Amino acid sequence: MAMRNDVIVQAKFDNVKWMKDGESIDDVMKRGNKEDFIIDGSTLTLFGGKQQLEGDYQCVAGVSGVRLSNRQVVKTTLVSDPIKLRRARITKFDQTTNHYVHVKQGQVARLPCAGLPDVVPGPAEICFIKSGSDSDECLSDKVDSNYLSTSTGMQISVVQPHHAGEYYCVVRNEYTKQTRKSPRYVKLRVDPTENGTSPGQPDPPQLVFPSKENRPDSPISVDVVAGQDIILECVFVDAKVVWIKYGDLTPQISLTDDEARLRQVWGNLRIRQVNQGDSGMYSCHGLSPFDESPSLHEDGHPKVYYSLIVHSPTDVHLEMNQNVRDKSWQCISRPAMDEAEIYGPGLERGRSHNLYVVSSPSRDHLIKQGPVNVTATIGDDVELICLVIQRVNSKYWLKEFSLDGSYVPFGAARTQRVGSNSLKIHKVEKKDEGWYTCVVVGEGSEKSEQQAYLRVNYRTTTAPFTATVEPYIVKNKDDHVTMEDVRGFVTGSHVRIQWSVIGKMEALSSIAGFK
Known part of the structure; x- marks a missing residue:
């Protein structure tokens, strides 16, 4: 079902109102901010991009004449998806100190990016530069598979002595194309592997990152929007890492296929194109590689629990679109919705959108x-x-x-x-x-x-003679057709429109198609 007149001819907007952070724009303007807003019908225009204009904007529409597939006509109220308006920016690094990471050769080293700046919109792109390197190239998994960039740092697999040195974190805002380099370094020290084996019991598995274990009732919460990629980090020493989905059937996780949607990268779990079915509790277990029959349910090994929350908004939303020319916003409808959602007066919320503005004046007309x-x-x-x-x-x-x-x-x-x-x-x-x-x-x-x-x-010397003759068409005054009994059927996000066409056979046979 749609609310555009070319699909459901009876449906129409009775009124449109605007809200900012749940409050009427009219009330906001009464407090002395009249020069920042102009409302023209269903269009809202904001001026200046000032910091006080940041917030959630929504339009509220009263819609009448919504015709259902059973020919019932209802009224409903729709609230648009909130648009969070924020100034695009990247701040300076917070004041912090130098960090020191000490690992053994062959282990996984995790370099933290401390004092991360505020990056809007996020997530920021993180990489590291090694001091004294012949190349100024930023180290990440984009340039070398031995590196893995995460949302708060970088990991180096199978560390070798040549990896030792001072590293500086570099953060980039992909929206504004701005970068920041940390004023503090992370110093990596690598101890070479000792020749031979020392007698005695092997070292037990140890958790490096996250810094401490947790329990199923206090997991690390990770929010992600459907369609994004996510990395759940787990770094262990002297351990074989196993991931399971807690309290649910564990999906197939590949250890070797880099194109797999669920892939274990060293001790981490990478999920590409997350969907709502990926929501749930995940746990990583550091098991002893010398234990022939390890048990995931025993408490004799370190483990970390993550709660993955996938936000998957509905396909139905009353949307705000921005005019390319004058930067105004217009409240419009988008198909489609399940019929059950709109029987009688209802309040529906659609997907969330973000809008970011740069602090410099708008450059619409480049x-x-x-x-x-x-x-x-x-x-x-x-x-x-x-x-x-x-x-x-x-x-x-x-x-x-x-x-x-x-x-x-x-x-x-x-x-x-x-x-x-x-x-x-x-x-x-x-x-x-x-x-x-x-x-x-x-x-x-x-x-x-x-x-x-x-x-x-083509280049010609004389213009060719052309003559046009309009073909003779016998037109009958009864050459017309009538469309009636328009119906809409909705299945999920798909809309099907059905109608009846009445007319004489000569007129019906002349129909070229429908749009």
Whole structure:
């Protein structure tokens, strides 16, 4: 079921109101913040991006004339998914001290990233730089499989003496493209392996991270949104690590397949594309590698419990969309919902969204002057104008050879970029015809695009004579059809619309299709 007029013609918005942090915008404006908001019907415009504008915004809509599949017409109240408006930022590292990590050769070392800055939006991208290294490359699992970046640090597997040294944590905000380097180092010391074996009993398993054990009634809570990747950390010494799902059937966890959705990486559990079925209690157990018949249910070994909470919002939501031009927000509806959710007056909440704004002024119009449609003849030189502002992150052109579009290759024999981002094509050919898009990406994540069509005609000496004749069509005054008895059927997030079409056979046979 949908609330758009082209799907359910009877449904309509009776009224729309706005809320900030659960309070009416009208009440917020009465406290002296009138210049920050403008409400125009169902559209809310915010000015300035000030810190006091941070918060949860929702629109409340009264909807009437909602026709169900049994032809019952009901009224309902919808509250939009909250949009959390925050200023995008990355603060400085908190004041902390140098850290020292001492491990034996062959063990897993965990380097903490202490004093993490406040990164909005998160999660931050974390890597480490080794002092005195020949390369300034940031160490992470993206560059070497011996490293594993986590949300609060980095692990190094099978540590060798050459890994010893001072490491600095580097945090990056992917949204603002800003980075921070920790002023304090983590010093890693590696003791070489002793030759031979020492007599006596082997060392028992020891938990390194998290710092202490817990129990099922006090697990470490981890919140994640469906579709994200997550790493549950467990670092042991002198142990064989086993993961189980507590109180439930343990899913298959791969130890070798790096493409597996559930993969044990050293002692950690990595889950890709988490779904609601992944919710639950997980526990990692550090078992002695010398125990031939270990028991996971005994208390003679260290263990850690994690409570994974997967937030999977419903597909139904009354949504707020932002206008690209003036940054205003509009309250609109999106399909679809289960019928049981809207019988009678109801209050439904949809998925949660986040909106982040940078502290600098908005750069919506990154293009001062965009390209216009051009008609040229084969052999002509053509220039598509695109003037952009001075400070941008990147600028390029796209040519849509097919539906997916592909890049115009600069440096080719007949194309070059002139000025700030204008495209010049020398001696155009028929194959150059098509849509060209000037794309500019700002210093944040904002992007502007403007498009123009290049038409290329064949060169002719005389214009050919053309004549058009309108075909003769016999039109009957009764050539019309009537659509009635429109019904909507909803299954999960899928919507099916059914209607009856009445008319004479001649008119019905002329129907080309439905949209």
